[in-house]
Amino acid sequence: MSAIETLVDLLAGRRDPEALNPGEWDGVIGVARAEAMLATLAKRLADAALPEPVAQLLADQRRAAEVATKQALWEAEMARRALAPERIEFVLLKGTAYAAADLSCSAGRQIGDLDILVGRQDLGRAENALLKAGWEWVKSDPYDDAYYREHMHELPPLIHKSRDRMIDVHHTILPRTHRKTPDPLAMLADAVPTADGFAVLCPTDMACHCAAHLLADGDLQGGLRNLWDYHRLAGEFAAADPGFWGKLDGRADQHGLRGEVHRAARLARDLYGAALPSGWDRHDPTDRWFRRRLLARDDWGRPTDFLLQQAFYVRSHWLRMPLAMLARHLWTKWRKGHNPASKGTSSA
Amino acid sequence: MRHSTRIAVGPVQFRVGSDWAEPIAALDRLYANYSKHEDRPADATVRLFAARPWRRWLRPSVHIGGDYVVPDALPLPLSMGLLAAEMGMNLQVALGWRRHLLLHASAVAKGARAVILSGASGSGKSTLAALLGEGDWRLMGDEFTLLAPESGEAFAFPRAVSLKNEAIAELASRVDPARLGPLLAGTPKGDIRHLVPCAEAIDRMDEAARPSLLLFPRFGGDAAVEPMGEGEAFVRLTEASTNYIALGEAGFDALTRLVREVPAFAIAYPDSASGMALVEQLWAEAAR
Numbered sequence: 001m002s003a004i005e006t007l008v009d010l011l012a013g014r015r016d017p018e019a020l021n022p023g024e025w026d027g028v029i030g031v032a033r034a035e036a037m038l039a040t041l042a043k044r045l046a047d048a049a050l051p052e053p054v055a056q057l058l059a060d061q062r063r064a065a066e067v068a069t070k071q072a073l074w075e076a077e078m079a080r081r082a083l084a085p086e087r088i089e090f091v092l093l094k095g096t097a098y099a100a101a102d103l104s105c106s107a108g109r110q111i112g113d114l115d116i117l118v119g120r121q122d123l124g125r126a127e128n129a130l131l132k133a134g135w136e137w138v139k140s141d142p143y144d145d146a147y148y149r150e151h152m153h154e155l156p157p158l159i160h161k162s163r164d165r166m167i168d169v170h171h172t173i174l175p176r177t178h179r180k181t182p183d184p185l186a187m188l189a190d191a192v193p194t195a196d197g198f199a200v201l202c203p204t205d206m207a208c209h210c211a212a213h214l215l216a217d218g219d220l221q222g223g224l225r226n227l228w229d230y231h232r233l234a235g236e237f238a239a240a241d242p243g244f245w246g247k248l249d250g251r252a253d254q255h256g257l258r259g260e261v262h263r264a265a266r267l268a269r270d271l272y273g274a275a276l277p278s279g280w281d282r283h284d285p286t287d288r289w290f291r292r293r294l295l296a297r298d299d300w301g302r303p304t305d306f307l308l309q310q311a312f313y314v315r316s317h318w319l320r321m322p323l324a325m326l327a328r329h330l331w332t333k334w335r336k337g338h339n340p341a342s343k344g345t346s347s348a
Numbered sequence: 349m350r351h352s353t354r355i356a357v358g359p360v361q362f363r364v365g366s367d368w369a370e371p372i373a374a375l376d377r378l379y380a381n382y383s384k385h386e387d388r389p390a391d392a393t394v395r396l397f398a399a400r401p402w403r404r405w406l407r408p409s410v411h412i413g414g415d416y417v418v419p420d421a422l423p424l425p426l427s428m429g430l431l432a433a434e435m436g437m438n439l440q441v442a443l444g445w446r447r448h449l450l451l452h453a454s455a456v457a458k459g460a461r462a463v464i465l466s467g468a469s470g471s472g473k474s475t476l477a478a479l480l481g482e483g484d485w486r487l488m489g490d491e492f493t494l495l496a497p498e499s500g501e502a503f504a505f506p507r508a509v510s511l512k513n514e515a516i517a518e519l520a521s522r523v524d525p526a527r528l529g530p531l532l533a534g535t536p537k538g539d540i541r542h543l544v545p546c547a548e549a550i551d552r553m554d555e556a557a558r559p560s561l562l563l564f565p566r567f568g569g570d571a572a573v574e575p576m577g578e579g580e581a582f583v584r585l586t587e588a589s590t591n592y593i594a595l596g597e598a599g600f601d602a603l604t605r606l607v608r609e610v611p612a613f614a615i616a617y618p619d620s621a622s623g624m625a626l627v628e629q630l631w632a633e634a635a636r
Contacts, residue, residue, distance in 0.1 A: 033444070
């Protein structure tokens with residue numbers, strides 16, 4: 001069994017962590033780091049009797065994750081202090097939202113940037129307020145900047161000059177040119193408050209966004225982590241509300257994300273053992289490509305299955321923009337790549 | 349990976365994988381006296397790899413990867429594979445280690461007490477520590493010193509000392525040639541030669557020591573000693589730490605305690621002999 005499969009089994013609770021041999025731990029620790037899930041694993045195995053070096057390493061990870069969560073929530077507080085005086089309402093997204101709402105997937109979850117959603121009408125004011133509060137532009141490349149502003153679902157990334165933390169200000173959850181066009185107004189309107197007075201997406205929207213982020217936005221890099229989010233979110237919401245899956249169906253239809261939420265649920269079942277209600281518990285032959293992509297990593301943490309990765313990379317661009325625009329975009333990027341003077345970094 | 353080895357340095361167990369045999373063989377020679385702990389899972393993974401399959405043979409160039417990767421890092425020629433391995437190991441520790449507050453500093457100990465030497469590269473901290481380690485000090489490390497947040501104790505990270513440029517001749521004249529690695533000439537960091545620490549430094553690498561003196565050496569100019577206030581020492585050490593921010597409050601507490609409890613001095617010295625004399629002199633005064 002490969003290390004990445006062992007990692008998935010450990011997370012799913014299908015494998016006894018106390019029975020792993022040292023060589024298996026090498027691989028599991030390596031791939032868990034590569035998937036940014038070592039602290040998630042550490043939280044999951046907190047009560048297991050593990051070999052001393054592993055126990056120590058995982059304890060380090062748990063402690064570090066608690067600090068990181070606190071820092072991420074502090075960053076959210078900083079955004080609030082910048083935006084509140086301007087009366088700009090915002091909704092926390094992704095990792096920071098899970099932590100603010102104290103959801104189970106936030107245990108050990110790595111949080112990179114602060115992601116927030118604001119109404120499109122507030123975008124300009126939000127930008128100004130953040131610039132005034134010490135955030136600065138990361139990208140200086142005019143093409144990238146214009147690309148973000150015209151076609152993306154977020155402002156070009158901003159970084160805080162003294163805290164060195166990034167903020168992504170979204171006005172919707174997928175690029176504007178994407179084939180799917182979720183309804184950000186509905187998401188903003190139905191957002192729910194957390195105990196600390198932040199706003200987060202309501203449960204069905206959170207699951208929709210998570211599935212969209214996993215399957216419709218990008219090439220599935222870091223997909224195991226995003227799928228874990230989805231698995232825990234859906235499980236937790238369904239436990240609290242027996243009608244959750246039905247409501248999720250309706251909401252996903254509204255956002256045009258039915259295919260994504262269903263596939264994410266099936267993958268969560270296949271990999272993490274999620275229990276699905278009838279109507280969801282189906283089989284789709286194309287899921288196997290997604291499973292393979294999610295597990296494409298060897299025991300040294302290296303990506304494998306190069307062609308499949310490329311295929312998903314092409315797919316991500318295909319979903320993200322119409323063909324003519326894609327051609328123009330790649331042409332511009334290619335020309336820039338061949339001109340050292342204008343070489344910038346971009347994921348756009 | 350095709351070739352691999354394991355190395356334990358202080359509390360960190362590495363597994364190092366490589367597309368080529370040479371860097372692994374060189375590591376095994378350099379770290380022959382270190383215990384291997386074959387049955388201990390690795391805390392950190394280092395990978396030395398060819399970016400394209402044919403670059404394994406055709407103008408072979410070694411990319412440095414592992415758990416953490418620096419995106420734009422330039423590869424090194426295969427002849428510098430040992431340096432690539434060293435950089436890879438340092439990188440994984442600098443970015444991944446969370447158990448201790450990491451100080452980019454060298455350290456030597458006498459008994460259960462340690463001197464920590466912090467400074468930018470070129471300050472001579474490595475050379476001073478290596479020279480002291482050849483005398484009656486135990487070398488704790490030339491690159492990283494690990495500070496336990498709870499106890500405030502310093503832990504050793506005695507990897508092979510990375511001697512650079514003039515320091516190579518200075519040390520080579522004093523030690524058994526068997527303890528020196530191959531000369532890596534003309535690397536991006538100048539000439540480099542690794543020095544295996546004394547047996548004592550390796551055998552006792554798990555022993556902690558209480559920080560008792562904090563020095564900020566600067567090579568060049570007349571010999572001088574300047575007491576340093578807590579505030580300045582604190583700020584300098586936050587800059588010398590690679591995980592101070594990641595540790596949050598625990599890092600702040602550990603560093604605050606260090607600068608409050610331990611006397612700190614900036615020292616300048618024109619040559620190694622006077623640098624070592626200053627360390628001994630300040631050590632004697634601190635012990636009183």
